[in-house]
Amino acid sequence: MIARLCAVVVALALGAAAPLSAQTTQRARAKPGVETIEVSCGRLDKQACAVVVPQLNAKLAAAGVRLAPRASQGSVASLKHLCAGEAPMAIVQEDALVAQLRERCGGALEMIGAPLFPYQGFLIVRATTRSGSLADLAQGLKPPALLRIAAGGPDSGGDLTLRNILAASPQLREAVEITPDEPAAALKKLAAGQIDGVFIMDGPRSQLVKAARVLADPKTKRPAFKFLDLGPDAARLAELRRMGLYSTANIGARWFRAIRTIASPAVIVIREDAFRNRPEVAEAIKRASQDALAAIAAEIGAPADWRRDFDRP
Numbered sequence: 001m002i003a004r005l006c007a008v009v010v011a012l013a014l015g016a017a018a019p020l021s022a023q024t025t026q027r028a029r030a031k032p033g034v035e036t037i038e039v040s041c042g043r044l045d046k047q048a049c050a051v052v053v054p055q056l057n058a059k060l061a062a063a064g065v066r067l068a069p070r071a072s073q074g075s076v077a078s079l080k081h082l083c084a085g086e087a088p089m090a091i092v093q094e095d096a097l098v099a100q101l102r103e104r105c106g107g108a109l110e111m112i113g114a115p116l117f118p119y120q121g122f123l124i125v126r127a128t129t130r131s132g133s134l135a136d137l138a139q140g141l142k143p144p145a146l147l148r149i150a151a152g153g154p155d156s157g158g159d160l161t162l163r164n165i166l167a168a169s170p171q172l173r174e175a176v177e178i179t180p181d182e183p184a185a186a187l188k189k190l191a192a193g194q195i196d197g198v199f200i201m202d203g204p205r206s207q208l209v210k211a212a213r214v215l216a217d218p219k220t221k222r223p224a225f226k227f228l229d230l231g232p233d234a235a236r237l238a239e240l241r242r243m244g245l246y247s248t249a250n251i252g253a254r255w256f257r258a259i260r261t262i263a264s265p266a267v268i269v270i271r272e273d274a275f276r277n278r279p280e281v282a283e284a285i286k287r288a289s290q291d292a293l294a295a296i297a298a299e300i301g302a303p304a305d306w307r308r309d310f311d312r313p
Helices: 002-014 018-029 047-063 075-083 094-101 134-139 157-167 170-175 183-191 207-214 234-242 279-291 293-300
Strands: 035-040 065-070 089-093 109-112 118-126 147-150 176-179 197-202 225-228 247-253 258-271
Touching (some): 047 065, 047 258, 047 279, 065 279, 075 094, 075 109, 089 094, 089 157, 094 109, 094 258, 109 279, 118 157, 118 183, 118 247, 134 170, 157 176, 157 197, 157 258, 170 176, 183 225, 197 207, 258 279, 279 293
Parallel strands (some): 035 089, 147 176, 147 197
Antiparallel strands (some): 109 258, 118 197
16 A cells, blocks of 8 residues: 555645756757746746746747756755855745854845745644644643654755744744654655654645645545644744734635645745846846736746735734
């Protein structure tokens, strides 16, 4: 059962392998007279690279600018690329940018353009888990037991966001152990009962979210996984909003209430020194981000007015 389930998980979560080779041919394909700018955007098969970059390129063609996606392990890793001067531009979670701005960086970072789409938090557990929320799951523990939750590794946005959630709740912080497993491997471990959950920050139509929604137990034909409610209580929500990072969102519904979670927007960040003498390029990217918003939301599966859900302090 586990072997069959894991095979489907890997196929859905990893997606096509072809885009990885495309990264090495971006410059070769660039047309003469077109300026190519590398943008660090996470995994090449995820929304920032696979959806946002092509949509921006469609709007940038007339300006003679082309974005070339550069793979990273996630938002934290992408920001490290910027700080190290390895890329002039990145698409990242806003909460990761806020965290990076507190650290030393090799260059001044600037957020430009409009927020692009909502990264939503998905906590995936086995369908047989009785608890309906992360708080319930933590309350059911008997010390010294811990909840083992994979969040994508230390350079991922998921890891950073989960740590922010735990930091706002001492009870949860003491109950959760974050493991460094990558999402596809983590789902395999979850199916095998080796960990208790998988947390990701992703768009509504990501391959991993799709896998969690559609995979069935080969024996029972019932869903293999489900999502847990992450909706923070009033005190925790006030703390998260104080950070200026998150909104609440609904990712589905059970028969008695919606499954609540938090969301952080995807934003464009540039190294100020890389565009200091080319303000027209930065301005073209800003315009492209605004012009592409409706198409990005439609392709990613976000409501056209998703930004209204963000409640800034």
